[in-house]
Amino acid sequence: MQKVNYGRLLDDKIAQLEKNGEKPSLLLHACCAPCSSHTLMFLDGHFEITLYFFNPNIAPEKEYNFRLSELKRLVSEMKLNINIIEENYDSKPFFALAKGLEELPERGERCKRCIEYRLRKTGEKAQELGFDYFTTTLTISPHKDCQFINECGEKIASGLETDYLFSDFKKHEGYKHSIELSKQYSLYRQNYCGCIYSKKKEKITENV
Numbered sequence: 001m002q003k004v005n006y007g008r009l010l011d012d013k014i015a016q017l018e019k020n021g022e023k024p025s026l027l028l029h030a031c032c033a034p035c036s037s038h039t040l041m042f043l044d045g046h047f048e049i050t051l052y053f054f055n056p057n058i059a060p061e062k063e064y065n066f067r068l069s070e071l072k073r074l075v076s077e078m079k080l081n082i083n084i085i086e087e088n089y090d091s092k093p094f095f096a097l098a099k100g101l102e103e104l105p106e107r108g109e110r111c112k113r114c115i116e117y118r119l120r121k122t123g124e125k126a127q128e129l130g131f132d133y134f135t136t137t138l139t140i141s142p143h144k145d146c147q148f149i150n151e152c153g154e155k156i157a158s159g160l161e162t163d164y165l166f167s168d169f170k171k172h173e174g175y176k177h178s179i180e181l182s183k184q185y186s187l188y189r190q191n192y193c194g195c196i197y198s199k200k201k202e203k204i205t206e207n208v
């Protein structure tokens with residue numbers, strides 16, 4: 001399958017918006033503060049951003065609450081005028097979708113379902129609230145399959161009245177910049193992706 005340069009697609013979209021003097025609304029799914037840091041800086045000024053914290057995959061609940069509190073602290077300390085929509089913690093849907101796939105490695109079928117579920121909910125929320133676009137911070141991670149995330153977002157949007165914003169936030173040294181911003185804001189950088197299955201296999205290295 002031909003690889004698409006999703007970073008270029010986002011650059012082109014931003015250039016088009018600038019040319020037209022447009023600043024559309026965007027519901028940005030956020031997995032954690034480190035991944036949001038560069039992403040927010042990159043998109044700020046081009047979109048009216050609202051963050052959406054919907055991550056039923058994260059366990060335990062204490063970890064979920066801490067990642068959310070770090071996201072709130074980041075937005076406050078970056079002095080961005082951005083609202084965060086947060087969902088109550090409910091891991092049941094995640095465990096249902098992961099059933100039978102518990103032992104698979106990252107980037108396998110469990111992760112595809114996990115990402116698809118979070119993106120679908122983000123798209124539906126964007127439609128419900130009348131956003132022009134939705135997307136996710138997940139494409140900044142070198143551990144995630146950027147092509148899959150974007151294809152998934154495009155497919156979800158085809159059934160909705162909101163557009164998916166293509167992205168590869170790793171471009172323009174995005175991942176490196178997120179590490180620098182994490183240091184600058186003393187952000188918590190988790191060493192596992194989020195679910196208990198990734199925690200079992202946790203490595204000593206960071207996983208954002």
Ligand code: SF4
Nearest residue numbers: 111114193194195198
């Ligand atoms: S490893 Fe990450 S992406 Fe995969 S299922 Fe667990 S939380 Fe979701």
